[in-house]
Amino acid sequence: MKRRKVMALAAATALSIGIFPHFANAVSDREIQEKRDAINAIRSKQSAVQNKINNADQQIQKLQTQQKTLSSEIDKLDLAVEETSGKIRSLSADIQKTKQDVETLKREIAEIQERIEKRNEILKERVRSLQESGGVISYLEVLLGSQSFSDFIDRISAVTTIFEADKQIIREQQADKALKEKKEKELTDKLNSLQADLKELEQLKQKLNEQINQKNQLMANLKQKEQEHHEMKMALAEEQELLRKQEAAVKYQLQQLMEKKRAEEAAKRRVVADHTYSSSSSSGSGSNDTYSGGSSSSRGASNVPPVTSGAFMRPANGPITSGFGYRSFGGGEFHPGIDIGKRGAVVPVVAAADGYVFRSYLSSSYGNVIFITHVINGQVYTTVYAHLEARLVGEGQAVRKGQVIGYMGNTGRSTGPHLHFELHRGQWNPAKSNAVNPLDYINF
Numbered sequence: 001m002k003r004r005k006v007m008a009l010a011a012a013t014a015l016s017i018g019i020f021p022h023f024a025n026a027v028s029d030r031e032i033q034e035k036r037d038a039i040n041a042i043r044s045k046q047s048a049v050q051n052k053i054n055n056a057d058q059q060i061q062k063l064q065t066q067q068k069t070l071s072s073e074i075d076k077l078d079l080a081v082e083e084t085s086g087k088i089r090s091l092s093a094d095i096q097k098t099k100q101d102v103e104t105l106k107r108e109i110a111e112i113q114e115r116i117e118k119r120n121e122i123l124k125e126r127v128r129s130l131q132e133s134g135g136v137i138s139y140l141e142v143l144l145g146s147q148s149f150s151d152f153i154d155r156i157s158a159v160t161t162i163f164e165a166d167k168q169i170i171r172e173q174q175a176d177k178a179l180k181e182k183k184e185k186e187l188t189d190k191l192n193s194l195q196a197d198l199k200e201l202e203q204l205k206q207k208l209n210e211q212i213n214q215k216n217q218l219m220a221n222l223k224q225k226e227q228e229h230h231e232m233k234m235a236l237a238e239e240q241e242l243l244r245k246q247e248a249a250v251k252y253q254l255q256q257l258m259e260k261k262r263a264e265e266a267a268k269r270r271v272v273a274d275h276t277y278s279s280s281s282s283s284g285s286g287s288n289d290t291y292s293g294g295s296s297s298s299r300g301a302s303n304v305p306p307v308t309s310g311a312f313m314r315p316a317n318g319p320i321t322s323g324f325g326y327r328s329f330g331g332g333e334f335h336p337g338i339d340i341g342k343r344g345a346v347v348p349v350v351a352a353a354d355g356y357v358f359r360s361y362l363s364s365s366y367g368n369v370i371f372i373t374h375v376i377n378g379q380v381y382t383t384v385y386a387h388l389e390a391r392l393v394g395e396g397q398a399v400r401k402g403q404v405i406g407y408m409g410n411t412g413r414s415t416g417p418h419l420h421f422e423l424h425r426g427q428w429n430p431a432k433s434n435a436v437n438p439l440d441y442i443n444f
Contacts, residue, residue, distance in 0.1 A: 032258060032261065042380065112176050116176050307401055307402035315340070315352045315383070325437070337435065342408045348407055350404050350405060351403045352421075355398075356397070357396065359395060366387065380426055381425060381426075383424075385420075387410060388407060388411065
C-alpha cells in the first residue's frame with residue numbers, strides 16, 4: 001500500500017508537469033533569495049548614503065558656525081568702516097579750517113611785508129638826506145650852535161625827538177621782520193600739516209576701499225558655500241529618494257515571486273490530491289483543468305524591436321549616434337550611456353528586461369524619463385530611458401522584457417530626437433558611478 005502511494009505521488013508530480021507546463025519555470029528558492037540579497041544590497045547602499053547625509057549635516061553645522069563667524073567679522077568691518085568714515089569727515093573739517101588759516105596768514109604776511117617796505121622807503125630817504133648834507137649829522141654841533149638858552153632847550157627837544165623817531169623806526173622794522181619770520185614759519189608748519197593730513201586722508205581712503213573689498217569677498221565666499229551646500233543636499237536627497245523607490249521595487253518583485261510560489265505550491269497540492277483521488281477511484285479520467293498562457297498581443301507598429309535572448313535586449317530600433325564614455329567634443333565630458341537615433345515618425349521604446357518602474361517623470365535634464373530596476377541572477381541593474389516624447393508606464397508598475405513603455409522624442413536637454421539609454425550595474429546615483437557600457441550587455 002505504501003509503495004503504491006509513493007508511485008502515485010511520483011506519477012502525480014510527473015502528470016502535474018505535463019498538465020501545467022509552467023511549473024517547469026516555477027519560482028525557485030534561489031530566485032527569492034536573490035531578491036532578498038538585492039534588498040540587503042540596496043539597504044547597505046542606503047546606509048552609506050545616510051552616512052553621507054550625516055557627514056553633510058556635520059558640514060552644515062560647520063558652515064553655520066563659519067557663517068556666524070563671518071557675520072561677526074562683517075559687523076566689525078561695518079563698525080570699522082563707520083569709524084573710518086567719521087575720521088574722514090573730521091579730517092576734512094580740519095583740512096578746511098587749515099586752508100582758511102593759511103589764507104589768513106598769507107594776508108597778515110602781506111600786510112607786514114607792506115609795512116616793512118614802507119619803512120625801507122623812509123630809511124632810504126634818511127640815508128639820501130645824510131648823503132646830501134655831506135655826512136652824518138652831529139647832534140652836538142646842533143646843540144652848540146644854539147643862540148640862547150631857550151634856543152638850546154628847543155634844540156635838545158628837537159634832537160631828542162629825531163633820535164627817538166629813528167630808534168622807533170628801527171625797532172618797528174626789527175619787530176615786523178621777526179613777526180614776518182614767525183608768520184612764515186607758522187605758514188610753513190600749517191602747509192606741512194595740511195600735506196600730512198592729506199596723505200593720511202588718502203591712506204584712510206585706501207584702507208576703507210580695502211575693507212569694502214574684503215567685505216564683498218567675504219560675502220561672495222559665503223554665498224558660494226551656501227550654493228555648494230544646497231547642491232550637495234539636493235544630490236543626496238535625489239539619491240536617497242531613488243534608493244527608497246528601488247527598495248520598494250525589489251520588495252514588490254519579491255512579494256510577487258512569493259505569491260507566485262505559494263500559488264504554484266497550492267496548485268501542485270491540488271493536482272496531487274486530484275490524481276490520488278482519481279487513482280483510488282480508478283476512474284481513469286484526467287483533470288479537466290487547463291492553463292491558458294498569456295498570449296502576446298500584436299505590438300502594432302512594425303518598428304518595435306524583437307525580443308532577443310540574453311539578459312537584456314535593445315530598447316529601440318535605430319542607429320547608435322553616440323557611444324558610451326568620454327566624448328571627443330563638448331569639452332570631453334563623460335557620456336554615461338548610448339544615444340539611439342530616431343528613424344521614423346513614431347519609434348517605440350521597450351523595456352530592455354523584466355523589471356519594475358520606480359521613477360517615471362519629467363526631468364529638467366532627462367526630459368520625459370523612465371527608470372526601471374531589474375534583478376538578474378542576484379544582481380541589481382538599473383536602466384534609464386530619457387528624452388521620451390511620451391511615457392506609457394508609471395511608477396510602481398511591473399514591466400516585461402520587450403513591453404512598449406514610451407516613444408522616442410526630444411524632451412529635456414536634447415540636441416535632437418533620440419533615445420538616451422543608460423545601463424547601471426547596481427543602483428543609479430547622481431555621480432553615475434555604476435554606469436556600464438550597454439554594448440557589453442546587449443547585441444546591437
